[in-house]
Amino acid sequence: MITAIYASLFYIATLILVGGVAFKVRQYALTPAPLKIAMTPAPTTTGGVVFRMFREVVFFESLFKSNKWIWLFGYIFHAALVLVLLRHLRYFTEPVWFWVGLIQPFGLYAGFAAVIGLAGLWVRRFTVERVRYISSPSDHLMLALLVAIFTSGLFMRYVERIDIVALKAFILGLLYFDWQPMPADPVLMVHLGLVITLMIIFPLSKLLHAPGVFFSPTRNQVDNPREQRHQAPWAAKMYPRASSGE
Amino acid sequence: MAIFDVPTLKDFLDIPKIQEGAMAHSKPFVASPEHQQKLGFPGELVDGWEDKAIAKFGDLLGRYRSLQVYMDSCVKCGACTDKCHYFLGTGDPKNMPVARQDLMRQVYRRYFTFAGKWFPWLVGAKDMTKKVLDDWYSYFHQCSQCRRCAVYCPYGIDTAEISMAAREIMDSVGQGQKYCNEIIGKVHEKSNNLGLPAKALKATLEDLEEDIEDETGIKVRLPLDVEGADILLVTPSADFVAEPHVDGLIGYAKVFHQAGASWTISSYASEAANFAMFIGSYEQMHDIAERIRKAAQDLGVKRIVVGECGHAWRVAYNFWNTLAGPFDFLDPNYPVPMHICEYTHDLIEEGKLKFDKSANDHMTLTYHDSCNVARASRMGDKPGGQFEFPRDIIKAVCNNYVDMAADTIRESTYCCGGGGGLLTDDLMELRVKGALPRMQALKQVTENNGVTHMAAICAICKSQFAKVMPYYGFEMDGIVSIHQLVSNALIMDGQNTGEDPEEDPAPEKETDKDPKTPEISAAEGP
Numbered sequence: 001m002i003t004a005i006y007a008s009l010f011y012i013a014t015l016i017l018v019g020g021v022a023f024k025v026r027q028y029a030l031t032p033a034p035l036k037i038a039m040t041p042a043p044t045t046t047g048g049v050v051f052r053m054f055r056e057v058v059f060f061e062s063l064f065k066s067n068k069w070i071w072l073f074g075y076i077f078h079a080a081l082v083l084v085l086l087r088h089l090r091y092f093t094e095p096v097w098f099w100v101g102l103i104q105p106f107g108l109y110a111g112f113a114a115v116i117g118l119a120g121l122w123v124r125r126f127t128v129e130r131v132r133y134i135s136s137p138s139d140h141l142m143l144a145l146l147v148a149i150f151t152s153g154l155f156m157r158y159v160e161r162i163d164i165v166a167l168k169a170f171i172l173g174l175l176y177f178d179w180q181p182m183p184a185d186p187v188l189m190v191h192l193g194l195v196i197t198l199m200i201i202f203p204l205s206k207l208l209h210a211p212g213v214f215f216s217p218t219r220n221q222v223d224n225p226r227e228q229r230h231q232a233p234w235a236a237k238m239y240p241r242a243s244s245g246e
Numbered sequence: 247m248a249i250f251d252v253p254t255l256k257d258f259l260d261i262p263k264i265q266e267g268a269m270a271h272s273k274p275f276v277a278s279p280e281h282q283q284k285l286g287f288p289g290e291l292v293d294g295w296e297d298k299a300i301a302k303f304g305d306l307l308g309r310y311r312s313l314q315v316y317m318d319s320c321v322k323c324g325a326c327t328d329k330c331h332y333f334l335g336t337g338d339p340k341n342m343p344v345a346r347q348d349l350m351r352q353v354y355r356r357y358f359t360f361a362g363k364w365f366p367w368l369v370g371a372k373d374m375t376k377k378v379l380d381d382w383y384s385y386f387h388q389c390s391q392c393r394r395c396a397v398y399c400p401y402g403i404d405t406a407e408i409s410m411a412a413r414e415i416m417d418s419v420g421q422g423q424k425y426c427n428e429i430i431g432k433v434h435e436k437s438n439n440l441g442l443p444a445k446a447l448k449a450t451l452e453d454l455e456e457d458i459e460d461e462t463g464i465k466v467r468l469p470l471d472v473e474g475a476d477i478l479l480v481t482p483s484a485d486f487v488a489e490p491h492v493d494g495l496i497g498y499a500k501v502f503h504q505a506g507a508s509w510t511i512s513s514y515a516s517e518a519a520n521f522a523m524f525i526g527s528y529e530q531m532h533d534i535a536e537r538i539r540k541a542a543q544d545l546g547v548k549r550i551v552v553g554e555c556g557h558a559w560r561v562a563y564n565f566w567n568t569l570a571g572p573f574d575f576l577d578p579n580y581p582v583p584m585h586i587c588e589y590t591h592d593l594i595e596e597g598k599l600k601f602d603k604s605a606n607d608h609m610t611l612t613y614h615d616s617c618n619v620a621r622a623s624r625m626g627d628k629p630g631g632q633f634e635f636p637r638d639i640i641k642a643v644c645n646n647y648v649d650m651a652a653d654t655i656r657e658s659t660y661c662c663g664g665g666g667g668l669l670t671d672d673l674m675e676l677r678v679k680g681a682l683p684r685m686q687a688l689k690q691v692t693e694n695n696g697v698t699h700m701a702a703i704c705a706i707c708k709s710q711f712a713k714v715m716p717y718y719g720f721e722m723d724g725i726v727s728i729h730q731l732v733s734n735a736l737i738m739d740g741q742n743t744g745e746d747p748e749e750d751p752a753p754e755k756e757t758d759k760d761p762k763t764p765e766i767s768a769a770e771g772p
């Protein structure tokens with residue numbers, strides 16, 4: 001019963017996550033940017049833009065310029081999240097990929113780091129008056145959700161270990177459509193339930209910042225408006241003019 | 247002097263405590279039906295405006311990727327909350343960039359997202375009501391679209407894009423802003439923001455020619471509507487009449503003269519400014535840009551040079567090619583358009599201009615990077631040229647130059663407080679308070695480095711500073727044009743040496759500090 005419920009929820013959540021993000025990415029990609037609005041100084045070549053985007057996504061460059069505390073907590077959280085997600089690949093691969101094995105110990109510490117990062121961000125929502133003003137209930141709930149996911153995960157690792165062999169069988173069963181029983185551990189049920197919730201919320205919430213950043217025209221445009229004419233399809237239709245002939 | 251409290255300059259800038267509603271009363275005059283209709287907007291708030299506003303919002307979401315992505319992506323991290331000069335100057339929390347965006351985002355969520363349709367309380371979604379519209383009108387006219395917040399946002403969320411969209415929606419339902427819409431109407435009818443007719447323009451230019459001749463003994467021309475000239479100069483109309491703008495115009499004329507250039511001003515395109523950007527109207531912006539193309543074609547020029555103006559340079563540099571291009575009828579050996587600072591900079595590099603820097607020795611200069619030049623344009627081939635070219639020019643013509651604090655210049659520059667269509671007397675309180683961060687930085691270099699004057703290359707900055715600097719205890723003529731400095735120092739061939747007896751032009755640091763030291767116009771060395 002539990003297995004059936006969780007298994008179906010996982011499929012549904014995956015569909016919503018993948019479908020939802022694909023929908024938004026498509027929407028972003030298809031919506032034209034009619035004007036050149038690169039934040040200057042901006043790169044004058046595509047290669048330069050790729051490098052700018054790389055620095056933005058990998059180092060949070062703008063945030064670093066902006067506010068060292070938010071950068072620190074945000075960076076700790078996101079870096080830890082990546083490690084933890086990679087560590088979880090061991091539940092999805094058989095045999096476990098070599099490098100996934102290598103990062104296991106780091107992934108463990110990362111769980112704690114992520115909670116520290118989230119806690120730092122959450123504390124700011126209460127203590128910094130300006131951030132308190134802009135926070136809505138959903139911002140707090142999002143943090144609560146993430147903290148709960150991480151702490152329940154850490155709990156299963158450090159306090160009450162669960163049967164990870166059975167868990168892995170369950171997950172691989174989901175992947176290969178060959179359902180295996182899910183271990184009936186309450187903490188695990190909470191952990192997975194929250195992960196499912198997060199997957200569903202992702203394309204409906206501010207978590208869209210993840211795909212969004214790649215489509216931000218102030219960051220991803222090449223600074224070459226004088227050299228290359230840039231025109232949105234709707235604008236070209238409104239004001240057709242192929243070349244300048246009198 | 248004012249019916250509001252002018253902020254006091256302390257030793258450094260504090261981030262203010264939040265004061266809810268501190269600026270809720272600040273609203274510009276609403277455009278009259280006449281001004282609205284001239285631009286094709288409804289005369290006044292239409293029946294059923296709520297639905298029409300939402301429909302327009304939806305339309306813009308489909309046409310502007312920036313708007314769509316920025317509505318979705320904000321994580322409320324708070325990094326931008328202390329970056330806006332209007333927040334720093336007023337403490338009104340709705341002047342924090344994210345809170346300003348949220349005025350629009352709350353409506354976006356309500357009508358365009360699943361979460362806002364079903365759980366409005368959870369994500370702070372709100373219906374489009376009169377109260378919301380009032381907030382929009384107030385606070386989207388407290389954004390100068392300077393893009394400082396976007397530098398610091400991890401996703402590059404640009405509040406300027408959002409405030410332009412909000413203004414466009416308001417225009418489309420009949421609630422436009424008088425200042426911008428009246429001016430745009432004037433450009434269509436009378437070719438420039440000031441409504442200066444061609445005749446008056448001609449007389450003004452002739453007067454300036456006389457002034458220059460009186461001063462220098464040289465016939466420097468300011469040609470109008472000369473067919474077949476090589477260069478069309480498009481400059482903000484404030485350059486024709488306002489101080490210190492006009493001194494800059496004299497500077498351009500002298501540079502063209504010394505370079506032996508054939509150039510002209512157009513009475514049809516006698517305006518570089520394009521206020522349509524401020525109201526977010528692609529159509530209006532297009533129509534104004536087309537005037538420049540037409541003037542260039544009618545006069546048969548080979549190049550277009552743009553005078554000192556911030557948002558105009560943004561439109562010219564970033565948008566002209568899009569709006570009114572392609573400019574393949576112009577000489578491909580020069581960038582289209584070219585900034586007057588690029589033009590002068592090139593001449594300086596080629597060694598074609600001779601200067602007597604001591605002519606500016608009565609001043610110690612600093613430079614205010616105008617937001618649109620700094621964050622929405624470039625000069626030269628290299629990124630960041632927009633910071634170097636103006637400074638290079640100042641240093642080539644002045645002996646005493648000092649930068650303001652690093653976090654207040656270049657890409658981090660603070661808006662003058664009057665950009666984005668807010669340079670109107672009905673927003674005086676906002677303008678004065680919004681100037682606080684810049685005034686603070688200026689005070690620091692005034693006290694520590696003896697700075698006496700601040701140079702700028704934006705017509706709006708110049709007008710704004712001339713007006714608000716006195717509120718903070720600075721002289722109103724403490725703001726100067728860069729080409730005014732060029733004009734002071736430039737030695738044209740055959741120029742008078744002035745009435746002053748020749749003195750040793752070597753700068754004497756001690757006396758430089760006194761702003762009242764008489765102008766030394768020794769043109770040639772001893």
Ligand code: SF4
Nearest residue numbers: 330389390392393395
């Ligand atoms: S664009 Fe400038 S004025 Fe507008 S919110 Fe951002 S910092 Fe403030």
Ligand code: SF4
Nearest residue numbers: 320321323324326399
């Ligand atoms: S910095 Fe960007 S993401 Fe952060 S609160 Fe401001 S607008 Fe939102």
